[in-house]
Amino acid sequence: MTTILGSIFWLIITLGVLVTFHELGHFWVARLFKVKVLRFCVGFGKPIWSRYDKQGTEIAVAPIPLGGYVKLLDTRDCDVAPEDANQTYNSKAYWQKMLIMVAGPAFNFILALGLYWLMFVVGKNEIRPTLGEPTQLMQEAGFMAKDQIQAIDGQAIRTWSDVSLNLITAGIDRRDVEVLVNTVTGTQTNKILPLSQVPADVAEEDLIDYIGLQGYRLPVTTQMGPLNSELPAAKAGLKAGDELLAINAEEVLDWYAVVDVIQGIEQGPIALKVLRGNEVLEITVPDLIADPDDPNRKILGISSIPPSESEQNYARSLFFKLSYGPIEAIPEAYNQMVKITSKSLEMMWKLVTGKASVKNLSGPITIAQVANDSVARGFAWYLSFLALVSLSLGIINLVPIPMLDGGQMLFLTIEKIKGSPLTEQFEVKAQLIGMFMIFCLMSLAFYNDILRSVS
Structure with a gap:
């Protein structure tokens, strides 16, 4: 019960922070271009709390924490007083409306950059990517226990997360990769991991097991120590x-x-x-x-x-804190954001083209569970998770689906090309199609979440 309540709490905190920052982007740029904001709302549904600021904007919180919105003054939605005509969204130039739309996702990227910077400054407890006893493909390729992975296809590897990111995407493509390792003797050597040999019917979630990748664990035999006579x-x-x-x-x-x-x-x-x-x-x-x-x-x-004292000392030596000074952390945060964004876009493309399974889609249940787990691992881990979800939110909102920011940007571009506004009938139909697509994606994500929970 404690785990469930903790997951719900951290889901609300996570989505609350990310949605607020996303909508703040739209709000701030709209105000910058003198567009009147009628409502700034975090959450969906009837507001459970609201107040008005000095410029007449209703700041509200609604009970369903799965999104939010900024309602702008627009002659297509309501009658506008003559004195407010120059404060409407649809009266602004094309480039201003585009910037208002792109500001939400942009703020998510800015937030992610700041979160990664703070994560590196705080320091994240990690374990060096050191192999346990390899099996299957790893064993056949000549990898040995205690090999430390340094690079995959020329990309530096510092943590197990880096290993997973690179091997999963290469594994989906069934593409051989070159792995640079430090051996237990201190020498560096390149080895080829033949991911092209992975059968086509091996699912993404089974790739790591099929490859035979195992992290180092203290060797503990099945020999028993002292026993309690009462047990x-x-x-x-x-x-x-x-x-x-x-x-x-x-x-x-x-x-x-x-x-x-x-x-x-x-x-x-x-x-x-x-x-x-x-x-x-x-x-x-x-x-x-x-x-x-x-x-x-x-x-x-x-x-x-x-285990022996030497093995225990070796295991302790694998733990380290991944951290940088405030200045050094800036390029590291940027590189981390670029890397995660690139891998996310790559995975999204694989989903669209059918190379990756839709089982990879996750919804609020998985987000809640991972949020709670990351908090348990430490503040820096939660910052990393928050940055990842912020990037995902920014990327998804740029997809040209009606109801999302990317869809609105597409409409604006079509209007610019044709030289006149889209008809109300077209927009209503497009919004319904977009709503149906989002509903299908959310339903699939929920379904995947439930399957993971019961499996």
Whole structure:
């Protein structure tokens, strides 16, 4: 329940900030060109709060936090007093109306730049992109455990997010990539990852697993450490030093697999195969019990032998803070914004052309969950997430679909070319088509969100 409430709260905060900034762009440029703003509203629906500023603009907040709008004085919408005729939107020059429309998305890009700058100044806790034991294509290509990825196709790689961005897009294209790595011996070498060998029926969400990409994890064996005599495992006859081979006939190769299997068990009995010395034993534990420290968690009562001190020191060395000074952070923020924008446009084009699956579309539920998760990871992570969504909002609003800013810009351009305003009938039909398209996209995004939630 706490997670759900947290997700809803951070969804409202996220969309509230981004929508307010987006509409502020339209509002500010409209005021700059002396266009009268009738209402500045964050959210949709009947306003639950409003007040008027000194220039007569109603500042309002509505209950549905999935957007907002700025209502401008326009002779096509209402009767306009003669003294206000020069303050109407439709009386302004083409270039002024275009700037008013583009200002919303532009402000989202400006906000993203500022958020990335602040993220770099604050510093974001990261882990160096270091490989665990590669499998499948990674193994066949000669990658080794503890290889640190430095570049992919000449693009510098600093974090696991960089790795995912580059490999997912290349994987969708089934394009081989050149990967520069630092080996555990300290040498640099280039290796070719043959993504062209990925079968066409492998979905995007399965690409990373099929490639065999795994991050480094502390090696923890299945050998058991000291046992609590009051817990089920010890009572069933398990002893410190026993090596777990299988749980309920499912082979376990390391302690991470042990944890995964136990988490999937709802009730006993639990059949364990263990190696004690040279003898393989079958031991049955009647059931799991509630963890004394966490009643919502069930436990078997076993623990692992800690990794060696050298492995622990190596793991600690992989953690770093990605940060820059206020001046250095400016070009870094710009480069980050350009990179994410480029990858977003590339993915959008793949969706349009059918190369990428529509399963990649996400809606408010996923945004809420990721927002809550990013807050839990730290302030800098939330800033990064907020910047990403701000860029997405700016890009989407530039798409030439009626109801979006890009659609209004398209209408203005058509009017400029034909030399006369579009008919009211045409605009109404276009708006209905745009509304239907947005409804379909939102429905698909919601559907994908629900599938992710239940899977």
